[in-house]
Amino acid sequence: MQGDVNAANIPFTSRVLLALAGALLPADLRTDWIREWRAELWHSRRSAVRSDIALLNYSLGAFADAWFLLRHEAAISRRLAEARRSRSLPIAAMAVLLIGLSVATHGFQGGRDLLFGRDSDRLFLLAQPSPFLGSAARVPAAQVLAWIECGSTVEKLGRWAAKDPFVCVADPVAATLFAETHAKARCDTIQLAPDVRGFSGVIGRLKPGARLAGAEKELAETAVLHRGWLVPQIVPIGRLRRAPLLPVGTALLGLALISLLPLRTRSLESFAWAVSRVALSFALVVAGWLELTAAAPFTEQAGVPSVWAALLYVCPIAAGTLLHIWLRRDARGRCRTCYRPLTMPVFVGLSGRCLFDSGGIERLCSARHGALVTGSVPGQIGTEEWSQWPNPFA
Amino acid sequence: MPERINLTYTSGLILHAIATGQSYGFDIIDYTGLPSGTVYPALRRLESAGLIESVWDHKNADKSGGPPRKYYRLTRPGRDRLHTLRARYPLLEKIAD
Numbered sequence: 001m002q003g004d005v006n007a008a009n010i011p012f013t014s015r016v017l018l019a020l021a022g023a024l025l026p027a028d029l030r031t032d033w034i035r036e037w038r039a040e041l042w043h044s045r046r047s048a049v050r051s052d053i054a055l056l057n058y059s060l061g062a063f064a065d066a067w068f069l070l071r072h073e074a075a076i077s078r079r080l081a082e083a084r085r086s087r088s089l090p091i092a093a094m095a096v097l098l099i100g101l102s103v104a105t106h107g108f109q110g111g112r113d114l115l116f117g118r119d120s121d122r123l124f125l126l127a128q129p130s131p132f133l134g135s136a137a138r139v140p141a142a143q144v145l146a147w148i149e150c151g152s153t154v155e156k157l158g159r160w161a162a163k164d165p166f167v168c169v170a171d172p173v174a175a176t177l178f179a180e181t182h183a184k185a186r187c188d189t190i191q192l193a194p195d196v197r198g199f200s201g202v203i204g205r206l207k208p209g210a211r212l213a214g215a216e217k218e219l220a221e222t223a224v225l226h227r228g229w230l231v232p233q234i235v236p237i238g239r240l241r242r243a244p245l246l247p248v249g250t251a252l253l254g255l256a257l258i259s260l261l262p263l264r265t266r267s268l269e270s271f272a273w274a275v276s277r278v279a280l281s282f283a284l285v286v287a288g289w290l291e292l293t294a295a296a297p298f299t300e301q302a303g304v305p306s307v308w309a310a311l312l313y314v315c316p317i318a319a320g321t322l323l324h325i326w327l328r329r330d331a332r333g334r335c336r337t338c339y340r341p342l343t344m345p346v347f348v349g350l351s352g353r354c355l356f357d358s359g360g361i362e363r364l365c366s367a368r369h370g371a372l373v374t375g376s377v378p379g380q381i382g383t384e385e386w387s388q389w390p391n392p393f394a
Numbered sequence: 395m396p397e398r399i400n401l402t403y404t405s406g407l408i409l410h411a412i413a414t415g416q417s418y419g420f421d422i423i424d425y426t427g428l429p430s431g432t433v434y435p436a437l438r439r440l441e442s443a444g445l446i447e448s449v450w451d452h453k454n455a456d457k458s459g460g461p462p463r464k465y466y467r468l469t470r471p472g473r474d475r476l477h478t479l480r481a482r483y484p485l486l487e488k489i490a491d
Binding site for chain 1 (some may be wrong): 409418419420421429430432433434435438439442455458460461462463465
């Protein structure tokens with residue numbers, strides 16, 4: 001009861017911050033810790049010397065305090081050290097991240113649509129940049145409408161005009177096409193456009209059995225094209241949306257494969273651990289990138305806009321490269337038999353022979369599988385020697 | 395085994411604050427002008443090094459009707475350390491008591 005009365009005198013925000021910071025601590029430390037902080041806040045509030053904002057400011061320091069105690073708690077430090085030596089924890093963490101991403105994206109819905117949603121291959125876009133400074137649309141709008149109404153290759157889906165004539169957002173377009181009724185509310189970039197001046201393009205769907213070349217030919221026969229536009233360009237939406245997949249996907253696959261090369265494992269167990277790490281870490285990068293690609297806007301003619309190109313082309317490759325470097329360095333410092341991190345580094349070599357032999361650093365497997373001697377220069381490649389120890393229980 | 399700590403100006407300031415009678419955490423924060431995220435970890439470190447000790451103040455709590463506060467006081471090694479720190483950082487002496 002006394003505790004409740006005391007708590008009520010403390011500002012709500014400070015109480016929340018204390019609870020959050022206290023959650024970092026183990027139960028045996030938390031009781032005294034939270035008692036001290038609450039007492040300080042209670043007396044400060046009662047004496048009315050400090051404002052609520054000042055108390056909030058003071059309460060923020062509770063995180064630093066809790067973190068300090070956590071780091072210096074012997075049992076926790078030991079657990080953190082064990083976690084660093086663990087083989088399964090990073091894999092479990094990556095699996096949890098993947099599951100979390102899957103839940104957040106409804107089972108990688110965007111990525112699956114992108115990869116397997118073949119319907120978007122039949123959806124196409126007839127680029128019709130808005131007339132500018134006396135120029136005309138590529139194909140006269142009325143003739144496009146006539147083609148859609150009377151053509152044998154396409155189905156009518158609606159005209160659209162974008163506020164920005166060169167960019168439309170993939171998701172609202174797809175949503176509009178697949179489920180028009182409930183998607184219109186959140187379709188803020190694309191508008192159905194009865195106004196001819198705002199008419200900047202057509203989204204259509206090929207009739208079953210019709211081909212893109214046939215549709216282009218039919219449109220060319222139906223419409224009187226403006227000079228310079230001998231063949232109307234119809235672009236499948238699937239091609240626009242999937243444009244980054246081939247180059248970036250190939251690069252990531254290549255990086256994943258070359259990450260497997262420096263594993264140097266000597267047992268099936270070790271190989272399985274190593275492959276799991278590589279596969280899961282690259283799966284995380286690929287899953288995130290696919291979801292981002294599925295949500296990206298695209299332009300009428302050139303795929304994603306240049307602002308997004310960094311995210312969809314450069315970032316995944318950079319992430320894959322960094323991952324490869326980390327996996328390569330990590331694999332070098334692990335036991336070739338059980339894949340545990342090697343410990344207890346000691347310098348080996350003779351100081352008198354340092355001119356001829358620079359010596360090296362020896363690390364041991366904590367499960368007594370062997371020792372690895374590497375060059376004394378960090379990151380030196382090609383100077384490592386693994387000594388397998390005989391199994392004492394064999 | 396007590397933790398060894400560096401003779402920093404911050405630890406000197408906090409020891410000086412305690413020596414001048416600022417014995418509660420928030421009072422030390424006000425006196426030194428350091429953020430709470432610096433003062434409390436420093437207090438923990440000084441306590442584990444044996445330079446200060448903390449006691450629950452039940453007597454004043456009964457008077458005020460509030461929860462007992464934890465107050466900090468210097469130990470003998472703490473006073474010795476403060477003496478060294480004052481020699482190293484003469485500005486500490488000039489801070490108003």
